[in-house]
Amino acid sequence: MRRSREGKDVMTTLLRRIVAVAVLLAVLVSGGAPASRAAEKVTVGVGGVALMVYLPTALAKAKGYFAEEGLDVEILDIKGGGSQAASALIGGSVDFSANAIDHAIKARTRGKDLIAVHSHVRLPVMGLVVANKYKGEIKSIADLKGRPLGVTSPGSQTHMVLGYLLVKSGVKADEVKIVGAGGNTMPLALEKDSVHAGMMVDPFFTVFLKQGKGYALVDMFTTKGTVEAMGGEVQGTTLLTRPDVIARRPATVQKMVNALVRANKLIVGSSGEELAKALPRELSGDPKLYAESFEHAREAFPADSLVSREGVARVIETMRVFDVVPAGTKIDPESLFDNRYVLKALGR
Amino acid sequence: MLATSGVDKVSRAEVYLWRVVLLGAFLILWEAATRRGWVDPFFVSQPTVLAMQIADWIRTGFIFRHLVVTMQETIIGFLLGTLLGVAVGFLFAHWEKLARIFDPLMVALNAMPRVVLAPLFILWFGLGLLSKVVMVVSLVFFVVFFSTYTGIREVDRDLVNNARILGASPRHMIRHVLLPSALTWIFASLRTSVGFALIGAVVGEYLGSHEGMGYVISYAESMFNATGVLAGLLVLMAAVIAIDIGLQRLDARFSYWKPVPK
Numbered sequence: 001m002r003r004s005r006e007g008k009d010v011m012t013t014l015l016r017r018i019v020a021v022a023v024l025l026a027v028l029v030s031g032g033a034p035a036s037r038a039a040e041k042v043t044v045g046v047g048g049v050a051l052m053v054y055l056p057t058a059l060a061k062a063k064g065y066f067a068e069e070g071l072d073v074e075i076l077d078i079k080g081g082g083s084q085a086a087s088a089l090i091g092g093s094v095d096f097s098a099n100a101i102d103h104a105i106k107a108r109t110r111g112k113d114l115i116a117v118h119s120h121v122r123l124p125v126m127g128l129v130v131a132n133k134y135k136g137e138i139k140s141i142a143d144l145k146g147r148p149l150g151v152t153s154p155g156s157q158t159h160m161v162l163g164y165l166l167v168k169s170g171v172k173a174d175e176v177k178i179v180g181a182g183g184n185t186m187p188l189a190l191e192k193d194s195v196h197a198g199m200m201v202d203p204f205f206t207v208f209l210k211q212g213k214g215y216a217l218v219d220m221f222t223t224k225g226t227v228e229a230m231g232g233e234v235q236g237t238t239l240l241t242r243p244d245v246i247a248r249r250p251a252t253v254q255k256m257v258n259a260l261v262r263a264n265k266l267i268v269g270s271s272g273e274e275l276a277k278a279l280p281r282e283l284s285g286d287p288k289l290y291a292e293s294f295e296h297a298r299e300a301f302p303a304d305s306l307v308s309r310e311g312v313a314r315v316i317e318t319m320r321v322f323d324v325v326p327a328g329t330k331i332d333p334e335s336l337f338d339n340r341y342v343l344k345a346l347g348r
Numbered sequence: 349m350l351a352t353s354g355v356d357k358v359s360r361a362e363v364y365l366w367r368v369v370l371l372g373a374f375l376i377l378w379e380a381a382t383r384r385g386w387v388d389p390f391f392v393s394q395p396t397v398l399a400m401q402i403a404d405w406i407r408t409g410f411i412f413r414h415l416v417v418t419m420q421e422t423i424i425g426f427l428l429g430t431l432l433g434v435a436v437g438f439l440f441a442h443w444e445k446l447a448r449i450f451d452p453l454m455v456a457l458n459a460m461p462r463v464v465l466a467p468l469f470i471l472w473f474g475l476g477l478l479s480k481v482v483m484v485v486s487l488v489f490f491v492v493f494f495s496t497y498t499g500i501r502e503v504d505r506d507l508v509n510n511a512r513i514l515g516a517s518p519r520h521m522i523r524h525v526l527l528p529s530a531l532t533w534i535f536a537s538l539r540t541s542v543g544f545a546l547i548g549a550v551v552g553e554y555l556g557s558h559e560g561m562g563y564v565i566s567y568a569e570s571m572f573n574a575t576g577v578l579a580g581l582l583v584l585m586a587a588v589i590a591i592d593i594g595l596q597r598l599d600a601r602f603s604y605w606k607p608v609p610k
Contacts, residue, residue, distance in 0.1 A: 179558040185471060189475060324571060
């Protein structure tokens with residue numbers, strides 16, 4: 001009996017101490033962050049935040065635009081690329097994702113709705129690069145027939161766009177070998193001859209060309225190159241969210257879009273050097289190189305931030321090539337985006 | 349005691365019955381849960397849809413092309429890894445000094461998470477067969493090596509001494525004493541390492557390839573196609589079970605080698 005009472009006493013003392021420490025901590029923490037209205041927490045999934053196509057989100061965060069809207073935005077850089085970021089959005093782990101519109105289309109074919117509320121870029125921002133070794137042999141897309149070709153990962157946007165380019169040039173999808181070679185490992189795959197040509201994103205595209213290791217067969221960083229290759233506009237990366245987020249937190253969506261519209265305006269009016277300086281070092285990498293690759297992709301950033309209906313419709317068409325959007329399935333481009341928030345932010 | 353074998357037979361039938369009942373109940377529950385909307389089939393698919401997907405893959409022959417590639421990588425890597433593991437295990441068990449010198453290295457190498465190394469393997473050995481085989485070997489080798497090493501060290505000392513007294517040459521010793529005793533250990537490790545071998549091949553394909561089950565699964569995943577991912581996994585599971593049954597048969601065939609325990 002006595003023993004157990006002693007044990008009890010020890011327990012109470014211990015408990016008291018824990019409570020005391022907890023109270024102390026609480027006081028300290030609240031003292032550290034005085035009265036200011038708690039910012040609303042928002043999470044954004046991104047598959048590789050350093051990539052050029054995610055610049056609006058990265059910049060809005062770096063310049064404090066989200067904070068000025070009263071949002072505490074946490075960018076979750078999700079390993080595994082855009083598909084994983086979109087999965088996180090569908091699964092409810094994040095509130096938004098900066099994602100190619102492709103993911104909203106794929107989700108739709110499986111009965112899930114994702115809505116694009118802001119356009120990060122209005123071009124694919126990728127290029128088809130051929131290793132120098134094949135300079136004499138590969139002069140057009142039709143020459144790619146029967147060769148191993150690299151995409152960042154199977155089913156990604158690079159895969160879909162490449163498929164579309166091939167079919168447009170009369171090469172059937174099963175007449176080439178599509179290799180999932182990874183975004184950052186694509187240069188090596190080309191050098192090692194694992195693939196003869198590959199879809200490249202920046203900064204790898206700019207670096208590879210600069211090093212003189214290959215040449216661009218298709219350059220979709222510019223409007224001209226995109227229109228030539230694809231026949232018109234192609235909607236690129238957007239800010240996606242779920243209908244339930246729009247329904248429950250419309251004000252938050254508006255604030256997100258406000259900050260991103262501001263970011264796009266800044267991008268359009270800035271030089272590459274200025275942008276590289278505005279970004280944290282871990283995102284800009286080599287500032288000179290970043291500035292260079294930005295100047296190359298400058299036209300991709302829309303001053304008005306509006307999602308393009310024609311661009312979305314064309315992406316849907318690219319996805320019919322591999323039956324990602326089955327032949328019988330109709331998807332209304334209008335149902336995939338909502339420009340109201342951007343229009344409001346623009347004051348229109 | 350006399351009835352033991354009879355009881356065994358009954359319980360075996362019972363075990364099978366239970367397996368079937370549990371599996372059936374699980375599938376029915378799964379199907380019902382998705383049909384009634386308790387869980388979203390977007391995330392977990394549906395047994396009937398899965399079955400249709402696999403049937404479709406088999407009918408079109410689509411899955412065999414990829415399964416053959418994966419199995420090729422698995423089996424080549426598995427055989428090489430096993431051979432290497434047994435050889436080095438033998439060497440180390442036989443040559444104490446070697447074992448003592450390399451012990452920390454082996455432990456360190458084994459502790460390395462090789463799945464994380466996979467992208468490097470792909471850089472070093474390309475996107476084809478070789479990188480996957482290396483990946484498989486790196487996984488299988490250590491399992492087999494440690495088992496062989498232990499197996500030979502654990503051989504009954506009396507047996508070894510008796511054989512020596514009876515005038516067994518080193519070659520006889522290996523063939524009639526060491527190898528048979530270690531074989532139980534080696535076979536036990538083989539069943540474990542088959543699973544590892546498949547993991548190695550699939551992870552390799554998942555990260556960079558143009559064919560194979562890892563490619564199929566990775567593609568389905570990027571299409572938000574839970575059915576494709578699960579169907580791919582089911583096919584792999586079936587393949588592992590098939591290999592495991594084969595190994596068990598092999599083990600039974602070799603088990604007469606086992607020395608009778610004291």
